[in-house]
Amino acid sequence: MAGDTYEDWTGHVIVWGLQSLGLRIVEQLREAGERVVVVDDEDDPRLRHVVRGWGVPQLNGKAVPAETLAEAGAAGALAVICVERTDLRNLEISLVAREMRPDLRVVTHIRNAAVGRALAEDPGPGAVLDVAALSAPSVAEACLGGDMQELAIGGTRLVVGSARAAATGTLRELYGDAAAPLAVSSDAGVLVCPSRDHKVQDGDGVTLMGAQDELLARGVAVGGRAPSARPSWRGALMVRLRWIADEAxxxxxxxxxxxxxxxxxxxxxxxxxxxxxxxxxxxxxxxxxxxxxxxxxxxxxxxxxxxxxxxxxxxxxxxxxxxxxxxxxxxxxxxxxxxxxRSSGRRRAARMSGHVVIAGLGTVGVAAVSALHAHGHEVAVIERDDDSAFLDQARALGVPVIFGDATVPATLAAAGISRAAAVAVLTSDDMVNIETALALRNVLGERWDRVPVVPRIFDRTLARTLADRFGFAHVRSTAELAAPWFVGAALGLDVLGTLTAEGRPLMAGRFTVTPGSALQGTTVRDLLPEQIRVLALDRRRPGPPSTGSCLKADEDDRLGSGDGAYVIGPHAELLGLLRRARPQAAPTAPTPGEDGS
Missing domain, CATH: 1.10.287.70 (Helix Hairpins)
Structure with a gap:
């Protein structure tokens, strides 16, 4: 395929970068039925073999970006996703793509917050995303045992709550019209995004989304475990006396x-x-x-x-x-x-109890620290590198940092592992993360089943194997967590967040119904069998502001051209919905594999 060009293709997605995250993005685009052209600077033979097995063409990205984008069919592409290893390379590719086509949707991975904010000011379509920021909430949620899940829609704060049906009846009868049902768990299994007229039995598990006051008034529990309580003065005194005795x-x-x-x-x-x-x-x-x-x-x-x-x-x-x-x-x-x-934090960590220990102060680690700190939880960090670029951020949050090897029991003890409520292992090395998680299993002993240990594993297959073999119940893959955001943004979905309902991962976002799409005239009720719920409709049409806005959605409402729809559902179903939301056009290039290439 090295000599082929795809300049005549239209409606496809160009993915530039194939390491870890890029591979997951390509896989999910294929599952959504999208055509993809891959460009990779490194040209890894193993990854090249994988994408060729999928029938996806690949180009070498070492040439001038403008020439490579032209060969990949940027003139007719739907979007370009830039996920190379460095911010500089992603910035270069995204700027060139925007210069070639101002209307091209460009989705870029930028780790540096200042650069990301500057690039996001561009008025063109697309998004600037940071993998660490996208995956940190999931890591924090796993550490906290299911903390509050929430979304902001049109300036309104909605939260996710769960309950057990107290009687037999429809969801509308039990919880009213204000709460949007996300899932129902019964003996028959889990039903995602049911109708409000769905009948539940006494004792069925129900997950709903709505305003916090409305849910609480209906007897729906909101949020998970509360932030760890501050110890009493007696407890604080005893901890301090123990510290003095240990340190004297x-x-x-x-x-x-x-x-x-x-x-x-x-x-x-x-x-x-x-x-x-x-x-x-x-x-x-x-x-x-x-x-x-x-x-x-x-x-x-x-x-x-x-x-x-x-x-x-x-x-x-x-x-x-x-x-x-x-x-x-x-x-x-x-x-x-x-x-x-003091800078190493050993003495401060020795006085902590009920805190979360983070091993690895990289981009994901510092994002997880910020997320946990925002929830009011105390955090202690273990880091090998005393020259880490994120030390100042951790210290600004008042987080103690212990320098040492997290696989060594003495280092874990210095971080107060015996008193910790959860541990997240977030280094950039899978082997180090596995070794640390195994060391934690030995150190925690009988507390292993009660203390969440969240290791970061890049490879999805390896993560599942570890979960089955060693009992790692909270494995997280940053590539797996972030890929849906990039895919959704490339296909026109403004991703708002990811949630969990009755154990099922859901994604929430906003898209616009374009003229001539298959969704025009579709009712909200028509989407329920597809496991998609419309949370709200923004009916602003092009024209004067007097046309107004309606941020609510009844099941009999119809989607019209120009409507902004706030939706939630499984990732695969949302991607299928996005295909229907844009005008259908006849393909001008063969699907990969049909021409024998």
Whole structure:
């Protein structure tokens, strides 16, 4: 295929970059029935063999971007997806594509937030996406055991709640028209996006979306586990005392014990041995501290006391000065070492409880830290590289960072793993993530089934094998999580978020019904058998603002040309819907494989 060009193709998608994320994008585009042309700078033989097996043509991307895009049929393409390894390369390709065709939909992967914001200001169609930001909410959700899921639609905040049907009846009868049913779980299985007239039985699981107050009023539970509560003052005191005992060291403890023993013994001796005018226990304690501190206010004197007591006073002064010097030396060492180690976070992590441990402070790691911090959860980070580019971001959030190898039990112990509520392993190396997860299984012991461990695994097949073989119940693949966003954006869906309903992953987004599409005149009810729910309709038409907007959708409403539809459903079904949402045109180029190429 190296000598072929596809300049006459129309309506296809160009995917530039085939490493991990690009491969998942190509796979999902094919499953959606879209034609794809792949361009890859690295030309990996293994990946080339995979895409050729799918019948997808591939071009070498090492030539000038404009020439390669022209060969890939950019003139008639539906979209270009840029997912090369570096931001610079993705930026170059996207700018060239936009210059070639201002109306071409360009979807670009940019990791740098400043560059992404600048590129997103371009008025042309498309999107600027960051894999780390897209996958972090799923990682945070797995760590929190199902925290609140929400969407913002037309300025309205909608949340996802779950309930058990308290009686037999239709969803409309039980939950009204305000809540949108997303899934029903029964003995017959899981039904996604049922009609409000669907009848449920007592005890069936129901997942709905709506305003939080409306759901709570209907007895629907909103959100998962609440953020870890702050410990009481007694608990905080005990944690701090344990920290002092652990960090003080035997030398400081011995010096402190010696000082306390000297003060106690001297108080008793002075109380019983000081003759004229005599001392009370409080006077004995006061004069002991005064003597050890070498203050000498002159209110007490040993001049008229017995010889043995004056000899004792001399020894007390010598012992007091020596013990004070030793104690101050140990305290100084403790304070200085604490100052030096503060950046590593070991001492702060030792005082944490019910927190989340993140292993790996890369792009995904720092995004997960930000997401967890936004939910009010304490986080501790383990990072190998003390020159990580994201250290300042972690410190700005007040997150302690422990430098070390997360596969070593001592490093995990320093992060407070015995008191952690969850652990996410998010390095960029699959083998390190697997090794760390296995080390965590050994360290957690009986807590393994109660503490969510979320390893990041790039390869989907490997992730499933690990889940089955080693019991990793919360494996996450960033490529798997992010690919639907890129595919949806390329096909015209403004992706709003991903949710989970009764264990089924759903995607929410907005698209526009274009004139001449197969969706014109379709009712909202017609889409329910396709497992797609229309949450709201934005009926703004081209023209003056007086045409208004209607952000609600009844099941009898019809989709019209120019309507903006907010929809939710399984990813595959939404992609099929997007094909129907755009005008149908006869293909001008053969489907890959039909011409024998």
């Amino acid at each position: 060291g035997p030398g400081l403890r011995r010096a402190l014990a010696s000082m306390l023993l000297l003060v106690a013994a001297s108080t008793v001796v002075l109380w019983h041995g000081y003759a004229t005018p005599g001392m009370s226990p409080l006077d004995g304690l006061y004069f002991t501290i005064e003597t050890i501190a070498t203050v000498g206010f002159g209110d007490f004197s040993f001049a008229d006391q017995p010889t043995w007591l004056r000899i004792y006073a001399t020894c007390l002064m010598l012992l007091g000065v020596t013990n004070t010097a030793v104690l101050l030396a140990y305290l100084t060492d403790l304070l200085v070492s604490r100052r030096l180690e």
